[in-house]
Amino acid sequence: MFKEKVTIAIPTYNRAGLLQGCIKSVLAQDYPDLRLLVLDNASDDDTEIVVRSLAKEDERITYIRHETNIGFARNWNCMIEANQSPYLTIVPDDDLILPGFIRESVQALDEHPSAGFSLALAKFMDGDSTILPQKQDTGDMPDGLINGLEYIDLCIAWRGCSIYTATTMMRAAALAEVGSFDSPHSWNTIDSNLSFRLAARFDIVFLRKELAQIRVHPGQLSDYPWQKFAVLAESIDAIAYLLKSDRAADATYRQQLAERLLALNARKSESIHHLVPHLYWSWTERLELAAQDVAALIPPGDSFILVDQNQWGDQFVVHRHAIPFLERDGQYWGPPTNDEMAISELERSRSRGASFIIFGWPAFWWLYHYDALHRYLHSNFRCVLKNSRLIAFDLRQY
Structure with a gap:
């Protein structure tokens, strides 16, 4: 049925210069059983000349050109439709795959037939192809095979690993079950939308290796403030997948998901407020209300931990x-590296007289990112106030 084990698909539009490097990074792989599919979305530069010139030298290249621009999302779905291999990777025309990507991704999927896709790490480069010092955050991702629902759970707690299509290899049979790219919220999150849908039904394999090189351009869509709306919307969809799973049979887990859903919805609303100034309190008004809440709750002269x-x-x-959290020598030090550090620092401040811990709305995400801290607080202390401005625990009581 299949001609080649792997198809690498490159969607392209008017990037003839960068495209050549992308193609060469594929052809240089130490894995001969591949097809390279280039889908040109009606470029009017030298794209066709570049591809056809390279295709004369390497018969693994297939070139498909659309006569009119059909939009990048439809072009990406054309790659899924044109795929005739059991494994598919989509590499944007300005990115590169690094040596070993295909071989190691294929090996991971061959060894784990329950996985819908494999996921590796990325290096980052600027527009001039200079490698940037930033490293990809892997959160709490374990190596190797991961239950897809566990991956979703990590992602909605901001402890997962970002998806870049050039770092993933998808199983064609899994794509056939979940469908192609969709854009219920944003064009720019179609990759995360598909990854969540795959993870809701299949395991994934995580390779803790930098096997692709992602180009970071100034003014990318992901830099726009409104992009956070789509990211939050995708996360809310992801919670729905968890609620539909067998995991939701556990009442405690269901409660955790409900709390995360409320928190994400609040963040989404907060992101919208500055676009519609008269829809909600101003920052100053909201802070004044929070100050009133704290003054009514905490006796004069008392110390409290402030997470803001x-x-x-x-x-x-x-x-x-107010004791900043974390603090060193009375100054804000930044967020803790993990739950253990957060709990240790909480107890250190408590031993020095802190009677309450207050989470302000800018730091509500802490309670879902640091799950163990959240459980520790609820297990040992009483939540004495919870509203849209702050969440307070009384540290004087066990």
Whole structure:
């Protein structure tokens, strides 16, 4: 049925210069059983000349040109439709795959038939192909085979690993079950949308190796402030997949998902507020209300831990001492590296007299990112106030 084991598909539009490097990174792979499919979305530069010139030298290249621009999402779906291999990777025309990507990705999928896709790490480069120092955050991702639902759970807690199509290899049989790219929220999140749909039904394989090189351009869509709306919307969809799974049979887990859903929905609303100024409190008004809440809750002279991403300031409420979290020598130090550190620092501040811990709205995400801290607080202390401005726990009581 299949001609080649792997298809590498490159969607392209008016990037003849960068495209050549992308193609050569594929042809240089130490895996001969591949087909390279280039789908040209009606470029009007030298794209066709570049591809046909390379195709004369390597018969593994297939070139398909659309006579009119059909939009990048439809072009990407054409790659799934044109695929005739059991494994498919989509490499944007400005990215590169690094030596060993195909061989190691194929091996991972061959060894784990339950996996819908494999996921590797990326290096980053700028527009001039200079390697950037930034490293991809892997969160709490374990190596090797991961239950797809566990992966989704990590992602909605911001402890997963970002998806770049050039770092993934998808199983064609899995794509046939879940369908092709879709854009319910944004053109720019069609990759994460598909990965969540695959992970809802299949395992994944994580390769903790940098096997692709992603180009970072100034002014990318992902840099736009409104892009966060789509990211939050995809995360809310991901929670729906978890609620539909067998995991949701556990009442405690269902409650956790409900709390995350409420938190994500609140963040989505908060992201919209600055676009519609009269829809909600201003930042100053909201902070004043939070200060009133704290003043009514905490006795004058008491100390409390303030988790606010260092945005409220230690003087936002008078006659109470706000301890930044984390703190070193009384100054904000940044978020903890893990749950163990968060709990240890909480107890250190508590031993020094902190009577409450206050999570301000800029740091609500802490309670879902640091799951163990969240459970520790609920297991040992009473939540005495929870509204859209702050969440407070009384640290004086066990």
